Amino acid sequence: MNAVAETWQAPAPGAVSVGAAPTGSHKLLLGLIGAGIQQSLTPAMQEEEARAQGLRLYYQLIDLDVTRSDAGALPTLLTAARTMGFAGLNITFPCKQAVIPLLDELSDEARAMGAVNTVVFRGGRLIGHNTDGSGWAWGFHRALPDADLACVVLLGAGGAGSAIAHAVLRMGAQRLRIVDSDATRAQHLADALNALYGRRAEGATDIAAALQGATGLIHATPTGMTKLPGLPLPAHLLQPSLWVSEVVYFPLETELLAAARARGCRVVDGGTMAVGQAVGAFEHFTGLAADPARMERHFRRLIADRA
Numbered sequence: 001m002n003a004v005a006e007t008w009q010a011p012a013p014g015a016v017s018v019g020a021a022p023t024g025s026h027k028l029l030l031g032l033i034g035a036g037i038q039q040s041l042t043p044a045m046q047e048e049e050a051r052a053q054g055l056r057l058y059y060q061l062i063d064l065d066v067t068r069s070d071a072g073a074l075p076t077l078l079t080a081a082r083t084m085g086f087a088g089l090n091i092t093f094p095c096k097q098a099v100i101p102l103l104d105e106l107s108d109e110a111r112a113m114g115a116v117n118t119v120v121f122r123g124g125r126l127i128g129h130n131t132d133g134s135g136w137a138w139g140f141h142r143a144l145p146d147a148d149l150a151c152v153v154l155l156g157a158g159g160a161g162s163a164i165a166h167a168v169l170r171m172g173a174q175r176l177r178i179v180d181s182d183a184t185r186a187q188h189l190a191d192a193l194n195a196l197y198g199r200r201a202e203g204a205t206d207i208a209a210a211l212q213g214a215t216g217l218i219h220a221t222p223t224g225m226t227k228l229p230g231l232p233l234p235a236h237l238l239q240p241s242l243w244v245s246e247v248v249y250f251p252l253e254t255e256l257l258a259a260a261r262a263r264g265c266r267v268v269d270g271g272t273m274a275v276g277q278a279v280g281a282f283e284h285f286t287g288l289a290a291d292p293a294r295m296e297r298h299f300r301r302l303i304a305d306r307a
């Protein structure tokens, strides 16, 4: 596999249209492969942005729970998608790592993270990207452009936390303390990051100790989701000098964000990452610039409707 530059060049006009394209208009077939994805907002987000840009885009959920299969079905699904003229696929749990050996190329970011959330079919080749980390970075920078990255605490070292860890180090964080209820997972992530970016990350077991002297907190555990309400850490640990970045986006206003705001912290909600990764995926799929503000308005409407 060859690495490709993360800044993707737009294909020549017409190169992104697939399948029969009556009257010469673009018709894009996309899909999401993952388990338990029936509530995903991705189809609506991608289809709406395409519609606003005059593209015809059809987005199909390929839910491994519905088909009673697992990541072992990936070779068959990728072949089928290619045969049917798909322009690309989003990939989510539990396939983000398993898809990698099946691809022809990886972006630098996907290679560093060892995870792919976007596959583009181009010229008969499958190219893997990861827009999770860059999506977080985009939303975070937009919300808090002057955030102090001297000492950042990451709570949660799973899929979302790992992607963000790479992104925040790429943004220039000087120290990253990683806390997870699975201490081994936190340490493994720190070791992998240090091998790539120099010794700036460390695994930590005590969130109170980790937050001493910290400038920011990134929360990347599922605590606070509608189905898992609560605070992921004691509220008194939230000093006003901390910025707090949340990954949970359903609900958008989590108990953590409310507690952090009440204590004077500057906060970023989980919607910014959700929009950022979708903007990146749209651009990889279509070669066109997305309108982030429009995609964000649409995303927040979808969340409000669901609530």
Ligand code: NAD
Binding pocket: 155, 156, 157, 158, 159, 160, 161, 179, 180, 181, 182, 185, 220, 221, 222, 223, 225, 232, 246, 247, 248, 249, 270, 271, 273, 274, 275, 277
């Ligand atoms: P995951 O299961 O891969 O990782 C969660 C990690 O948190 C695990 O390592 C687990 O051990 C740890 N953990 C759980 N509870 C903990 C606690 N109380 N203290 C310390 N560590 C704890 O899950 P994920 O895919 O990383 O998703 C995490 C959350 O992020 C979910 O709510 C998901 O919906 C959300 N998410 C948001 C976006 C977005 O775009 N905003 C993207 C992906 C995931």
